[in-house]
Every structure is written in structure tokens, then in C-alpha cells.
Amino acid sequence: MKLDSKIPSGPVQQKWDKHRFETKLVNPANKRKYEILVVGTGLAGSSAAAALAELGYHVKVFCIQDSPRRAHSIAAQGGINAAKNYPNDGDSIYRLFYDTVKGGDFRAREANVYRLAQVANNIIDQCVAQGVPFAREYGGTLANRSFGGAQVSRTFYARGQTGQQLLLGAYSSLMRQVGKGSVKMFPRREMLELVVVDGAARGIVCRNLVTGDVESYSGHAVLLCTGGYGQVFYLSTNAIASNCSAAWRAHKHGALFANPCYTQIHPTCIPVSGDYQSKLTLMSESLRNDGRVWVPKKKGDSRSPDTIPEEERDYFLERKYPSFGNLVPRDVASRNAKQMIDEGRGVGDTGLSVYLDFGDAIKRLGESVVREKYGNLFDMYHHITDENPYKVPMRIYPAVHYTMGGLWVDYNLMTTIPGLFCLGEANFSDHGANRLGASALMQGLADGYFIIPYTLGGYLASSKLPKIDLGHAQFKAMETAVAKRAQELLSIKGKRTPGDFHRALGHIMWDKVGMARNKKGLEEALREIPKLREEFWKDVNVTGAGRELNQTLERAGRVADFLELGELMARDALHREESCGGHLREEHQTPDGEAKRDDANFAYVAAWEHKGDDAAHALHKEPLAFEEVHLTQRSYA
Amino acid sequence: MTEKAKRNYTLKVWRQKDAHDAGRMAEYRAEGISPDASFLEMLDIVNEQLVRKGEDPIAFDSDCREGICGMCSCVIDGRAHGPGAATATCQLHMRAFEDGATIVVEPFRARAFPPVKDLVVDRSAFDRIIASGGFVSVNVGSAPDGNTHLVPHPVAEKAMDAAACIGCGACVAACPNASAMLFVAAKISQLSLLPQGQPERAARALNMLKRMEDEDFGNCSNHGECEAVCPKEIKLSNIARTNREFIRASVCSDE
Numbered sequence: 001m002k003l004d005s006k007i008p009s010g011p012v013q014q015k016w017d018k019h020r021f022e023t024k025l026v027n028p029a030n031k032r033k034y035e036i037l038v039v040g041t042g043l044a045g046s047s048a049a050a051a052l053a054e055l056g057y058h059v060k061v062f063c064i065q066d067s068p069r070r071a072h073s074i075a076a077q078g079g080i081n082a083a084k085n086y087p088n089d090g091d092s093i094y095r096l097f098y099d100t101v102k103g104g105d106f107r108a109r110e111a112n113v114y115r116l117a118q119v120a121n122n123i124i125d126q127c128v129a130q131g132v133p134f135a136r137e138y139g140g141t142l143a144n145r146s147f148g149g150a151q152v153s154r155t156f157y158a159r160g161q162t163g164q165q166l167l168l169g170a171y172s173s174l175m176r177q178v179g180k181g182s183v184k185m186f187p188r189r190e191m192l193e194l195v196v197v198d199g200a201a202r203g204i205v206c207r208n209l210v211t212g213d214v215e216s217y218s219g220h221a222v223l224l225c226t227g228g229y230g231q232v233f234y235l236s237t238n239a240i241a242s243n244c245s246a247a248w249r250a251h252k253h254g255a256l257f258a259n260p261c262y263t264q265i266h267p268t269c270i271p272v273s274g275d276y277q278s279k280l281t282l283m284s285e286s287l288r289n290d291g292r293v294w295v296p297k298k299k300g301d302s303r304s305p306d307t308i309p310e311e312e313r314d315y316f317l318e319r320k321y322p323s324f325g326n327l328v329p330r331d332v333a334s335r336n337a338k339q340m341i342d343e344g345r346g347v348g349d350t351g352l353s354v355y356l357d358f359g360d361a362i363k364r365l366g367e368s369v370v371r372e373k374y375g376n377l378f379d380m381y382h383h384i385t386d387e388n389p390y391k392v393p394m395r396i397y398p399a400v401h402y403t404m405g406g407l408w409v410d411y412n413l414m415t416t417i418p419g420l421f422c423l424g425e426a427n428f429s430d431h432g433a434n435r436l437g438a439s440a441l442m443q444g445l446a447d448g449y450f451i452i453p454y455t456l457g458g459y460l461a462s463s464k465l466p467k468i469d470l471g472h473a474q475f476k477a478m479e480t481a482v483a484k485r486a487q488e489l490l491s492i493k494g495k496r497t498p499g500d501f502h503r504a505l506g507h508i509m510w511d512k513v514g515m516a517r518n519k520k521g522l523e524e525a526l527r528e529i530p531k532l533r534e535e536f537w538k539d540v541n542v543t544g545a546g547r548e549l550n551q552t553l554e555r556a557g558r559v560a561d562f563l564e565l566g567e568l569m570a571r572d573a574l575h576r577e578e579s580c581g582g583h584l585r586e587e588h589q590t591p592d593g594e595a596k597r598d599d600a601n602f603a604y605v606a607a608w609e610h611k612g613d614d615a616a617h618a619l620h621k622e623p624l625a626f627e628e629v630h631l632t633q634r635s636y637a
Numbered sequence: 638m639t640e641k642a643k644r645n646y647t648l649k650v651w652r653q654k655d656a657h658d659a660g661r662m663a664e665y666r667a668e669g670i671s672p673d674a675s676f677l678e679m680l681d682i683v684n685e686q687l688v689r690k691g692e693d694p695i696a697f698d699s700d701c702r703e704g705i706c707g708m709c710s711c712v713i714d715g716r717a718h719g720p721g722a723a724t725a726t727c728q729l730h731m732r733a734f735e736d737g738a739t740i741v742v743e744p745f746r747a748r749a750f751p752p753v754k755d756l757v758v759d760r761s762a763f764d765r766i767i768a769s770g771g772f773v774s775v776n777v778g779s780a781p782d783g784n785t786h787l788v789p790h791p792v793a794e795k796a797m798d799a800a801a802c803i804g805c806g807a808c809v810a811a812c813p814n815a816s817a818m819l820f821v822a823a824k825i826s827q828l829s830l831l832p833q834g835q836p837e838r839a840a841r842a843l844n845m846l847k848r849m850e851d852e853d854f855g856n857c858s859n860h861g862e863c864e865a866v867c868p869k870e871i872k873l874s875n876i877a878r879t880n881r882e883f884i885r886a887s888v889c890s891d892e
Contacts, residue, residue: 126775277674
């Protein structure tokens with residue numbers, strides 16, 4: 001298989017314009033003849049569905065929750081980047097592009113990232129026009145703040161609920177189309193199979209989560225907007241239902257999976273308190289704008305934080321990275337916290353946390369300003385931990401938050417299966433090995449509002465897609481496969497719950513495929529995961545029946561797929577004999593403990609091909625060329 | 638690690654196989670629960686035990702588990718989202734319940750929220766209300782620069798207060814009339830405060846309120862129960878504003 005990224009020729013600034021001009025258009029009268037299936041209603045899915053329906057396409061939209069508004073984009077707190085340069089502090093499209101490529105540790109495509117930076121400003125305008133209540137200055141202009149590793153203030157925000165407000169904006173546009181009849185909404189549906197006819201994606205098979213019925217839907221193209229796979233770690237900041245199943249089914253049908261080992265560990269999460277815990281709660285890293293991260297200088301110092309004098313505190317990020325201080329990128333902040341904890345200087349009952357202290361900010365700005373900026377985050381922390389962060393420093397610990405890897409897509413966001421597109425976190429495209437803060441929302445909406453409306457048209461206009469109906473043999477085959485798999489899970493009647501297996505997988509992933517990886521651990525993971533998977537298929541207990549609302553069955557199906565994906569992640573991490581961004585191989589570090597890339601051998605996208613359930617994955621490499629941003633060792637010192 | 642003392646509870650939970658089943662209360666024990674566990678994590682523990690015994694676990698909705706997606710519901714001890722102010726069920730922790738307590742767990746009940754299974758109900762009426770007018774009609778690509786319309790800071794803050802609604806439906810479950818007025822008012826307020834919402838201001842108010850009635854929600858008679866249980870503290874003043882919008886739209890506009 002030859003990977004063709006379809007990156008347009010010419011200078012990076014002109015590629016997207018040139019491509020839009022060269023991409024075929026669908027005649028307005030013909031658009032209504034096309035049926036598009038959109039799976040997932042986060043920022044990418046909702047925005048794509050709304051934008052396509054506005055153009056005249058017929059769109060069917062599927063989500064696992066009871067309403068499209070619940071998708072996990074809603075939980076993003078901090079903000080969304082754009083290069084508006086409203087603060088006049090030196091920002092530009094080129095700088096946003098440059099920062100994102102560098103922040104991704106030179107493992108993203110320049111052309112994609114440049115396009116992302118180009119359309120970012122349009123996103124802000126679109127969202128404002130929808131009535132998204134962005135924060136405003138007293139003169140009424142849009143407010144900006146600096147965020148996660150940026151030296152310019154380019155982040156737009158809506159209190160600590162930016163993801164919620166952007167999603168509700170996209171959702172409102174989507175519901176407007178539902179009201180007009182151009183979108184048909186199918187909530188509480190889980191996509192469990194992709195239907196490929198004559199080599200092209202032509203439909204999906206879903207389970208109706210209320211009735212348990214297996215349902216088929218056909219279309220001229222399928223858009224997977226199904227989010228990331230962080231739940232493979234069991235504990236993550238993702239939602240309970242977030243899963244990899246739709247993407248993994250597509251992978252098994254021939255869509256390559258790219259860079260699965262690139263996962264992001266977010267530095268500012270509320271620490272784990274016990275084994276009953278079902279998820280970790282992220283607090284926006286915007287907190288690092290005003291909060292100062294520290295641990296006691298002395299090991300095992302169990303004094304309460306207010307009694308530890310200033311000179312006995314180690315503000316380790318400010319000490320090690322004087323120009324970026326507490327605003328270093330996520331991977332750097334997370335790794336340093338882990339290092340402090342490994343040195344025995346962690347704080348709290350478990351010793352598994354570091355302080356994030358707002359004492360100085362409250363003194364400098366006053367409690368009311370701090371409350372206005374971060375009030376809901378402070379409340380959330382207080383609710384969960386029973387500690388008041390206005391009085392006692394917060395405690396934070398890193399947690400899995402975002403997955404940069406995902407289905408491989410070309411410049412048109414199309415996977416290696418013609419007609420199957422992948423948008424948002426579910427694809428691999430724009431963040432390289434590390435995503436900068438406030439750029440996930442940007443990518444989801446860029447893909448949905450401003451990229452897919454063009455590139456999908458190009459595909460449809462240049463493809464022959466004969467009409468197919470739901471009676472087609474391939475639909476029948478996939479329906480049977482879905483029903484059979486459910487029946488298999490229900491008939492095992494073992495002793496352990498799907499949750500038991502999920503937790504066990506999570507432990508392996510966190511310990512051996514987590515924040516820092518090494519050859520020995522990864523090889524162990526590669527032995528342990530298949531063994532666990534084997535046990536799962538012998539000993540899982542799924543109660544109830546197939547034709548009813550059955551949350552145990554839903555969970556079991558997702559865990560089964562995680563048990564396969566986890567293995568591929570370990571394999572990818574083992575093969576990548578370098579450190580880059582969120583992927584730290586302990587064998588490959590600079591003397592001061594930073595990720596050490598090997599550009600000569602690993603400046604490529606690793607795209608894995610499924611060769612059958614009993615065969616090893618095949619690796620395909622897409623080389624990455626850096627014509628604009630020169631490869632340098634990332635340094636934030 | 639200093640282990641906090643574990644607690645034990647008796648649960649009385651509404652079980653209903655599907656929409657056609659009459660439903661009944663069933664009793665369960667929740668034992669060895671950490672006070673730091675969330676209410677839903679406590680239900681997870683009970684469910685894991687039920688699955689181990691081969692029994693059907695209690696179906697309930699939840700997703701983000703950080704109080705923002707609005708998927709979780711439940712009336713706990715007679716109160717939507719349980720005890721505690723400004724808290725969705727997923728953000729409720731067991732430290733709020735004394736050791737040995739009996740806790741009664743029921744679904745959100747309203748004619749407009751038909752039952753699905755156990756604690757799961759169908760809240761799609763909310764989506765249909767939004768589809769009737771809870772938006773600004775602006776196609777992708779046609780937006781002017783974000784700073785074209787200035788929005789005074791206090792107005793933006795007020796709009797954000799209203800926009801914070803998570804669409805959970807607690808307001809409906811708490812209301813003696815099962816009115817969706819607080820939900821509808823939050824959206825009408827947000828968009829009528831902002832300049833972007835002005836062109837469709839009157840039509841939006843009329844259409845959304847009509848849709849609320851058509852969906853079989855009751856009307857508002859100012860009990861204020863909705864505000865008391867709202868996890869996002871959406872204020873009753875939004876209902877007052879919506880009433881003004883309704884009068885303005887009915888009497889003073891051409892709509």
C-alpha cells in the first residue's frame with residue numbers, strides 16, 4: 001500500500017487556496033442527491049453536519065448519548081486559539097503555524113498545520129455570530145489570554161466552559177438543520193460496523209442502544225467524528241462512553257491507524273483518590289497562568305503547605321524553565337511533576353500530587369478577580385476533593401487527556417478507505433506528537449466547518465457511486481457480524497465484569513505505555529495484553545440480553561476493542577526508538593531529561609495496517625518534510 | 638495514606654424494565670463505600686456486584702462525570718440531582734450521606750420525559766425545543782469579524798450565566814408543573830442579550846415557548862423549585878426576561 005498524503009505543491013501559504021481552486025465542486029442542484037453519514041456529534045461532527053446540511057447535502061447524524069449536545073468536546077475548559085492578533089502582541093498565522101509544528105515536536109504535517117492556522121480566525125467569527133458568549137473586555141471587544149506554552153495571547157475563552165459553549169454553538173446550528181429537515185438525528189446509536197462496497201465506504205451498521213436492534217444506514221460517504229481513545233487507560237479525563245470502537249472497526253476494514261502511541265498526559269488533573277474511581281477530572285491548564293507549581297524541597301515533607309516557608313519550596317518549573325515558567329507545554333509539565341514524585345517529593349495523602357498554588361495570585365489580583373477567571377474550576381475542585389482552593393493550594397497530578405494518534409487521513413481528511421473521512425481527535429493529522437493547549441477545539445471546528453465542506457465535495461464530484469440499498473449482501477454480512485459478536489459476548493457467562501478487564505488493561509497501559517516508556521515495559525505489555533484479551537473472551541460476564549438497553553453489553557464491546565488497540569499502541573511505542581512530544585522513551589533522553597528525537601530515522605508518520613486478527617500489523621511510513629520550520633531540539637529552558 | 642472510614646447504605650432504587658413495564662422500587666445494599674466516591678461511582682460498585690451475581694444492573698445515564706455534559710439525572714431522596722447546591726448527580730459525593738442512611742433513587746419524572754429503563758428517561762423534547770428556534774441563523778462562511786459587534790462586558794457575563802445551562806432536565810423534574818421554563822428561558826435570555834440574537838429575537842421567543850407547550854411540558858407558575866435544583870445555578874430572572882420577551886414579541890413586534 002502506498003500512502004499518498006495528497007499535499008498540494010507550492011509554498012505552504014498557498015497550498016490550501018490552490019487546493020480549493022483545484023478541487024472539483026458539486027453542482028448546487030446535485031448536492032441534495034447525496035446522503036452523508038456523520039458519526040459523532042462533538043465539535044467535529046456537529047460542525048461538519050451543520051455545514052454540509054447548509055450546503056444542501058442530506059445528512060444523517062449518529063451519537064451514543066441521548067442528545068448530540070452531550071459529546072465530550074463539552075468538557076474542554078480553557079479555550080480556542082486563533083491568530084487574530086487583537087492584542088497586537090506579535091501574533092500571525094505564520095506564528096500560530098510555527099508554534100503548533102514546534103509544539104508537536106516536528107511530527108505533524110506542515111501543510112495541514114498551516115491550513116489549521118489559516119482557518120482559525122474564521123472559526124472565531126463563526127462562533128461569535130452563533131451567539132457564543134466569549135469573554136469580553138470592558139470596551140466590548142473579545143478578550144484573549146495566553147495559554148499553555150504560547151508567548152502571545154491568542155486564546156479566546158468563555159469562562160472555564162469554552163468547549164461547552166463552542167459545542168452548544170455547533171449543536172444549535174445542527175439542530176437548526178434538524179428543524180429544517182435537512183439533517184436527521186439518530187441519538188443513542190453506536191456504530192459497530194462499517195460497510196464497504198466496491199472498495200468505498202457506503203454505510204454503517206449501528207446498535208440501537210434503547211432497543212438493541214441492529215440497524216443499517218447507507219450513504220455516499222461516511223464521516224467518523226468519534227473522538228479519541230484515551231479510555232484505553234481506564235482512568236482518563238474522557239467521558240465514560242468515549243471509545244475507539246467505530247475507528248477500530250474502520251481500521252479492521254482497511255483504514256490505517258497512525259501514531260497510536262502518541263497520547264497526551266495532561267498536567268493539571270485532580271489526583272486519584274481510590275480504586276473505585278471511574279474517571280479523572282481535568283482542570284484547565286489556564287490555571288497555570290496564575291497558579292504556581294511547587295513541591296517541598298525536602299523529601300517526605302509532610303507539613304501542611306501553609307507552614308512550609310518560601311525558601312523551602314521548589315517552584316521547579318520556574319527554576320528549570322525561567323522563560324516559560326509554569327507555562328511550559330503539557331508533556332514537559334507532566335514529566336517534571338512525575339520526576340518530583342519519583343524523587344519522593346510528592347504531596348497529599350498518597351504522595352501522588354504536586355501543589356498548584358494561587359496564594360500569590362489572590363494577593364496580587366484579589367479573590368474576586370481570581371473567582372471571575374477560574375471560579376467554576378475552583379468550585380469543581382472543591383466539590384471533588386472537599387478542599388477549598390482559595391485557602392489551601394490545589395493538588396494536581398497528570399492524567400491521560402488526549403490522543404494525538406488516530407486514523408490516518410490525507411490532506412482531504414480521507415482515510416485509506418475511499419469515502420471514509422475522519423475528523424477531529426479521531427484522526428491523527430495536526431498535532432504531531434504533542435498537542436498544544438487550546439488547539440483541540442480549533443482542529444475539531446476547522447475540520448468540520450471549513451475543510452470537509454470542500455474536500456468531501458471533491459470526492460463526491462470525482463467518484464462514481466452507484467445507488468445501493470440496504471438489502472445489499474455487504475449490509476447483511478455486517479448486520480450478522482454485529483449480532484454474532486453481541487451473542488458471543490452474552491454467551492460467555494464468565495466470572496469477571498467488563499469493568500474488571502477494563503481496569504486491568506488500564507493498569508498495564510498506565511504503567512507500561514504511559515507517561516514514560518521503556519523497551520522492557522513495552523515488551524511486557526505486549527505479552528500481558530494478548531493474555532488479558534484471551535481471558536476476556538473466556539471469562540467475561542455480560543448479563544441481560546441483546547435486544548434491550550444493556551449497558552454491560554455496550555461496555556463489554558468497547559473493552560474488547562480497547563484490548564486490541566492497547567496492543568497496537570504498545571507495538572507502536574516499542575518501534576519508535578526515539579522520544580518525541582508525549583512519547584518519552586526512557587532510553588532516549590537529553591542529559592537534562594528532555595525528549596530526544598531521532599530525526600534521521602523517525603521523522604515519519606507510522607501508519608499501521610490490520611492484516612487479520614491472527615497476523616501482525618504491517619507498518620507503512622509517511623515521511624515528513626520540514627520546509628518551513630527547521631528541525632530543532634525543542635527547548636523551553 | 639490515611640484511609641477514610643468506609644460507609645454502608647441501603648438503596649431504594651426505581652426499577653423498570655422498559656417503557657411498558659409498570660416499574661417498582663427495589664432494595665440494594667451498598668457496602669464499603671468511600672466518602673470520596675461519587676454517587677455514580679457508588680452505583681457502579683453496586684452494579685459490578687449485581688453483574689457478578691448474574692443479575693441485571695441498574696441502568697442510569699452518565700457520561701462526562703464532571704458536571705458539564707448534562708447526561709446524568711436521578712431524583713435522589715426526593716430532590717433532582719440529590720442534596721447539595723449547584724451539583725449534578727455525577728458531582729455529588731458520598732460524603733453528603735451519613736453512614737447507614739437509606740437513599741431513595743428515582744428517575745426524572747415528567748410526561749415530556751418518557752421512561753426508557755430504570756433511571757433512564759428520554760429527554761429528546763429538549764432537542765426539539767432547541768430545533769424550534771434556539772439558534773442564530775448564520776451559515777458557515779458568512780460571519781463578520783468577531784469584533785464587529787461590541788458586547789459590553791456585563792452583558793457578555795449575563796449571557797454566559799444563561800448559556801451555562803447543561804440541558805439536564807432537573808428543572809423539569811423539580812417543577813410541580815413539569816415545566817421546562819428555566820431551560821427555555823436560559824436559551825432565550827442568552828440570545829436576546831447578545832447583538833447576534835437580535836434579528837430573530839421575537840420569532841425565537843414565540844417558537845420556543847410554543848414548542849415547549851406542544852411537547853407536553855407544563856407552564857411556569859413561579860414556584861422556583863427549578864432554580865433551587867439547577868446544577869448551573871441558572872437564575873429565575875431569566876424566566877422574567879423571557880416573559881418580557883414573550884410580551885414584546887406578542888404585542889410589540891411584527892412576528
